[in-house]
Amino acid sequence: MALADVAPVAELIGVEKVYGSGDAEVRALDGLDLCVQRGDYLAVMGASGSGKSTAMNILGCLDRPSGGSYRLNGIPVESLDDDALADLRNRQLGFVFQQFHLLPQLSALENVMLPMVYAGVPHGERRQRAVAALERVGLGQRLSNRPNQLSGGQQQRVAIARAIINQPALLLADEPTGALDSRTTEEVLAIFDELHRSGITLVMVTHEDDVAARAEQVVQFRDGRITG
Secondary structure, three states, rough: OOHHOOOOOOOEEEEEEEEEHHOOEEEEEEEEEEEOOOOOOOEEEOOOOOOOOHHHHHHHHOOOOOEEEEOOOEEEEEOOHHHHHHEOOOOOEEEEOOOOOOOOOOOHHHHHHHHHHHHHOOOOHHHHHHHHHHHHHHOOOOOOOOHOOOOOOHHHHHHHHHHHOOOOOOEEEEEOOOOOHHHHHHHHHHHHHHHHHOOEEEEEEEHHHHHHHOOOEEEEEEEOOOOO
16 A cells, blocks of 8 residues: 555644744744644634644645654655645645635636646646536636636635645645635535535634634644644
8 A cells, every 4th residue: 555545644743943043033833743634624723923824834835844844645745845845736735715816817717727737637628627626616607707707705616626626635725714704604614514525635724713613623723832
C-alpha cells in the first residue's frame, strides 16, 4: 500500500513560525502539532494573533515553517523547492477565502477552468469538469456570467467550484462566510456539508460559533498552540 493511502492528509509536527529576531522576534507558531485525517471536517478558531491564519498558510503551502515538519498526503513539504511546492499546491489543495479572488475579466466557467490549465488537463475535459462543478454548487445556469454579474453568495459558490475542480486532498476555507449575510451563509455551509459527506477533507477558519458548529471537530488556537 502506498504511503499516501495510509498517511494523514495533513500532519504538522512541532511546527514553528518565527518572524523577526532578538527583541523584535514574534513567535506566531510555537511547536504546533496538528493531524488532519482523511474525511475530517475541522473548524479552527482563535483570537486575532493566535496563530490560526499562520497555520492555515502553512497548511496551504503559502508559507514555510521556521522549524518542525509538515507532511501533505505523506509528502514532506519542507523538502520541496518552490516549483515543486507550487505544483503540489495546485494538485493537492483547494482554497476558499472570505474575498472570492475571482478574475473579473473571466466568466464563472473560465474561472473554474483555470486551475486545470496549470494542471495540464486537456481543454475538452476542463470544460466538462467545470460545468459539472458549477452545476454541483447550483450555478449551472450562470456559466457565462462574470463576477460583477453575480451576487456575493454566487461568487463564493464559483470559488468553491474552482477549489474542488482538481479533486484536492484537502480543502482549506478561510472565513468563507465572513462577507455573506445569514441566508447566504446557510447556503454556502450546506454546500460544505455536502462536500464533506462526499468524502472531501475540509479545514475551515472561522470566528463564528454557529459556523464552527457545522464541523465535526473544533480546535482553539492561542499563542501559537492548540489549546482545545
